[in-house]
Amino acid sequence: MDSRTGLPVVGMVGAGQLARMTHQAAIALGQSLRVLAADPDDGAALVAADVHLGHHTDLAALRSFAAGCEVVTFDHEHVPTEHLRALAAEGVNVLPGPDALLHAQDKQVMRTRLTALGVPSPRWAPVSTVEDIGAFAGGEWPVVLKATRGGYDGRGVWVVGSMAEAAAVVDSGVPLIVEERVRLVRELSAVVARSPYGQVAAWPVVETVQEDGICVEVLAPAPDLGEELAVAAQELAIRIATALDVVGVLAVELFETSAGLVVNELAMRPHNSGHWTIEGAVTSQFEQHLRAVLDYPLGATTAVAPAVCMVNVLGGEPGGMSFDERLHHLLAAEPRAKVHLYGKAVRPGRKIGHVTVVGDDMADVRRRARNAARWLVDGTGEMEESA
Ligand SMILES: Nc1ncnc2c1ncn2[C@@H]1O[C@H](COP(=O)(O)OP(=O)(O)O)[C@@H](O)[C@H]1O
Ligand SMILES: [Mg+2]
Structure with a gap:
C-alpha cells in the first residue's frame, strides 16, 4: 500500500509494452505500477517511477521486488514456476497463481488439462523422438511442432512437411509437442477477466x-461471427478461466473451423488481441487486469462503437523518412488514428507499437488503420487525407 494515497501497489514482473500500457491504466486508478525490468531501456521502465532492475529468473530479485506489493502479476510468462511457488509460499499474493499460470507457460500442460476438461483441441501428442512424430503424422504431413515453453510470436512453432524437417527441429533439443495442422477458417480470440471473488467479464470476441x-491485425467484433458461436467462445473462455482458477485477464486464442471452435493457446495477462479495448471498449483490458488482480469489481466490457480495428506496427527496414516525420504526416492525414508507441528501438519485424481506429464500418476502419500502420512501418503507400 502506498503510504501517501492508501492505494495499493501492484507489481508487474516484466517491463515490456504490456506493462507500459498497464501503467497507463494504473495512473487513472490513482496508482503507479511497480515493474521488474531486466533492462533500464524496457518500455515500461522508461515511464514508470517505481522501477526495480532485476531478472525474472533471479529469485532474490523477485523477492525484493515483491516486498510491499499488494499483488504481483505479469507482463510475460517466463518466470520459473518454482520461483512463483516459493514466493506464494512466503505469502506473496501472486496472481494469476502459479498453478494457473503454468497452463500459459507450458503448452504440454495446457493441452493435457484442456483435453481432460473436454475442451475442443487439435489432435496432439507429447513427442521426444522423430519416430514419435512420424507415428503421429501417419503419413499425413504437414504437422505442427511446438516448443512446450518459451515460444512467442511464432518463435517455437514449426510446420514440418517430412521426417527430415521434423528431425532438424528435434535435433535442436527443445522439448516439443506435436499437433495436427488445423484447417482453420480464421483465428479468433476470446478475452475475459476474472477476479478472486469469482466475478467474470467477457469482451466481444475478435478476429485476429x-x-x-x-x-x-485485430478486428472487433469478429466480422460476421454468428451470435451462437460468439457466445460459445465467451462461455468457453469463462469456463477455462474458472476451471483453471485464473485471476486477471485470460486470452483464449481460438481456431474457427468448419466443425466449430478449437482452442489454440492461453495467455494469462493483457494480450495483443485486447489492445483494441483501450479506445474501443468501456473498460480496457489493462484497467480490467488491475481491477481483477486487486479484487475490485470489474468494469463494463461493452464496445463503444460498431467497428474497431487495431493494426500492429512492426519495425521496418532502416532508412527513408525519419520516424518522427512519418508520425507527423500520419497524424495530419488520419486524425482518427490512435497511435500507441512502445518506446522501443526499431528492429525489422519487432512490435514497436499499434494503431487503433474506431468507427461505424469495419471496412472503413480497417483501411484507415492498415494505411496508418503501414505508413509508420515503411513511409510508403497511400497516406492521403481521409477526413
Ligand atoms: N495446430 C495448428 N494448426 C494450424 N496453425 C497453427 C497451429 N498451431 C499454431 N498455428 C499457427 O501458428 C500461430 C502461432 O502459434 P501459437 O501456438 O499461438 O504460438 P505462439 O506462442 O508463438 O503465439 C497461430 O496463431 C496459428 O496461426
Ligand atoms: Mg499464440
Whole structure:
C-alpha cells in the first residue's frame, strides 16, 4: 500500500509494452505500477517511477521486488514456476497463481488439462523422438511442432512437411509437442477477466489475423461471427478461466473451423488481441487486469462503437523518412488514428507499437488503420487525407 494515497501497489514482473500500457491504466486508478525490468531501456521502465532492475529468473530479485506489493502479476510468462511457488509460499499474493499460470507457460500442460476438461483441441501428442512424430503424422504431413515453453510470436512453432524437417527441429533439443495442422477458417480470440471473488467479464470476441505466426491485425467484433458461436467462445473462455482458477485477464486464442471452435493457446495477462479495448471498449483490458488482480469489481466490457480495428506496427527496414516525420504526416492525414508507441528501438519485424481506429464500418476502419500502420512501418503507400 502506498503510504501517501492508501492505494495499493501492484507489481508487474516484466517491463515490456504490456506493462507500459498497464501503467497507463494504473495512473487513472490513482496508482503507479511497480515493474521488474531486466533492462533500464524496457518500455515500461522508461515511464514508470517505481522501477526495480532485476531478472525474472533471479529469485532474490523477485523477492525484493515483491516486498510491499499488494499483488504481483505479469507482463510475460517466463518466470520459473518454482520461483512463483516459493514466493506464494512466503505469502506473496501472486496472481494469476502459479498453478494457473503454468497452463500459459507450458503448452504440454495446457493441452493435457484442456483435453481432460473436454475442451475442443487439435489432435496432439507429447513427442521426444522423430519416430514419435512420424507415428503421429501417419503419413499425413504437414504437422505442427511446438516448443512446450518459451515460444512467442511464432518463435517455437514449426510446420514440418517430412521426417527430415521434423528431425532438424528435434535435433535442436527443445522439448516439443506435436499437433495436427488445423484447417482453420480464421483465428479468433476470446478475452475475459476474472477476479478472486469469482466475478467474470467477457469482451466481444475478435478476429485476429496472423502473418508468419505474428498477430498483425485485430478486428472487433469478429466480422460476421454468428451470435451462437460468439457466445460459445465467451462461455468457453469463462469456463477455462474458472476451471483453471485464473485471476486477471485470460486470452483464449481460438481456431474457427468448419466443425466449430478449437482452442489454440492461453495467455494469462493483457494480450495483443485486447489492445483494441483501450479506445474501443468501456473498460480496457489493462484497467480490467488491475481491477481483477486487486479484487475490485470489474468494469463494463461493452464496445463503444460498431467497428474497431487495431493494426500492429512492426519495425521496418532502416532508412527513408525519419520516424518522427512519418508520425507527423500520419497524424495530419488520419486524425482518427490512435497511435500507441512502445518506446522501443526499431528492429525489422519487432512490435514497436499499434494503431487503433474506431468507427461505424469495419471496412472503413480497417483501411484507415492498415494505411496508418503501414505508413509508420515503411513511409510508403497511400497516406492521403481521409477526413
Ligand atoms: N495446430 C495448428 N494448426 C494450424 N496453425 C497453427 C497451429 N498451431 C499454431 N498455428 C499457427 O501458428 C500461430 C502461432 O502459434 P501459437 O501456438 O499461438 O504460438 P505462439 O506462442 O508463438 O503465439 C497461430 O496463431 C496459428 O496461426
Ligand atoms: Mg499464440
